[in-house]
Amino acid sequence: MDTALRDVVERLRERIPSPPAVGVILGSGLGDFAELVEDAVAIPYADIPSFPASAVVGHAGKLVAGRVKGVPVAVLAGRVHFYEGHPMSSVVFPARVLGLLGCRDVIVTNAAGGIDKKLRAGDLMLIEDHINLFGTNPLVGPNPDKLGPRFPDMSDAYKKELRALAAAAARRVGVPVKSGVYVGVHGPSYETPAEIRAFRALGAHAVGMSTVPEVIALNQMGIGVVGISCITNMAAGVLPQKLDHSEVLETTARVKDRFVKLLVALCEALGTGRTGDVLESPSRKEAHPVGHDPKRRVAAPKRSPKRKPAPTSKPKARR
Numbered sequence: 001m002d003t004a005l006r007d008v009v010e011r012l013r014e015r016i017p018s019p020p021a022v023g024v025i026l027g028s029g030l031g032d033f034a035e036l037v038e039d040a041v042a043i044p045y046a047d048i049p050s051f052p053a054s055a056v057v058g059h060a061g062k063l064v065a066g067r068v069k070g071v072p073v074a075v076l077a078g079r080v081h082f083y084e085g086h087p088m089s090s091v092v093f094p095a096r097v098l099g100l101l102g103c104r105d106v107i108v109t110n111a112a113g114g115i116d117k118k119l120r121a122g123d124l125m126l127i128e129d130h131i132n133l134f135g136t137n138p139l140v141g142p143n144p145d146k147l148g149p150r151f152p153d154m155s156d157a158y159k160k161e162l163r164a165l166a167a168a169a170a171r172r173v174g175v176p177v178k179s180g181v182y183v184g185v186h187g188p189s190y191e192t193p194a195e196i197r198a199f200r201a202l203g204a205h206a207v208g209m210s211t212v213p214e215v216i217a218l219n220q221m222g223i224g225v226v227g228i229s230c231i232t233n234m235a236a237g238v239l240p241q242k243l244d245h246s247e248v249l250e251t252t253a254r255v256k257d258r259f260v261k262l263l264v265a266l267c268e269a270l271g272t273g274r275t276g277d278v279l280e281s282p283s284r285k286e287a288h289p290v291g292h293d294p295k296r297r298v299a300a301p302k303r304s305p306k307r308k309p310a311p312t313s314k315p316k317a318r319r
């Protein structure tokens with residue numbers, strides 16, 4: 001395995017309180033959830049070797065480990081994007097770290113433009129599948145066999161079982177969610193109206209400039225993914241107005257309470273509502289040595305012996 005990856009995981013293990021069961025990647029303007037983490041240890045990306053730093057407004061740039069509703073979590077507040085000029089290996093590096101730290105599932109969030117005319121700015125959309133229009137793939141190049149297969153299956157990238165669990169969690173806390181297909185594009189220019197019409201014809205409901213690379217890397221590692229898009233604006237040409245990043249930030253600010261509520265419910269559901277409840281396991285490490293998927297091929301690096309074990313402790317609204 002990549003030695004940079006291994007080194008970072010070893011170092012982080014020394015600093016975070018218990019192995020995370022659930023990872024969360026927060027998109028543009030969606031960083032507030034990180035403030036809710038209890039017993040939090042916050043590590044700025046700048047202090048983590050090999051972690052790429054984002055320069056985009058609305059991306060805080062820290063890893064926060066702790067607990068949400070008793071579930072051990074690791075939250076990436078801020079991500080880097082391919083359009084910033086980082087290579088794909090750097091774009092997916094933090095997601096791979098989450099996997100190697102022991103996350104069984106990762107919630108990947110983003111801000112997205114609504115393509116489907118039934119969506120509205122402010123809606124939350126559970127991602128049911130994606131279309132990769134980045135023009136490349138994070139797995140291009142030599143394949144570190146320890147991370148996963150050369151040709152990973154992507155036919156259930158956002159697992160049906162996890163989507164059902166997420167939809168049930170959303171209903172339980174009264175947060176309306178829609179469901180749809182996310183198309184990931186390179187950016188950073190927004191799309192033209194003709195591109196948006198083409199994406200609609202392809203079957204996409206929302207468009208954004210992130211998520212797809214991380215989801216591919218996580219699938220390769222056999223890690224469960226839940227994807228949530230915050231529809232921050234209607235995509236180009238849907239409404240008679242121009243697109244502006246300030247609208248993205250304004251909408252995320254307006255939606256953040258609902259969004260945070262949903263994430264808390266999701267963390268709880270992923271930690272307690274699945275086979276192999278992480279709170280019931282005397283040691284999560286024993287219960288889930290390398291994630292939930294028995295076929296998963298990632299070898300979690302050996303833990304330091306001095307560490308203690310973790311304490312015991314679809315609404316298809318449219319279409």
Ligand code: HPA
Binds near residue numbers: 190209232233248
């Ligand atoms: N297009 C691409 N990415 C986005 C958009 C959009 O309209 N809104 C938020 N991220």
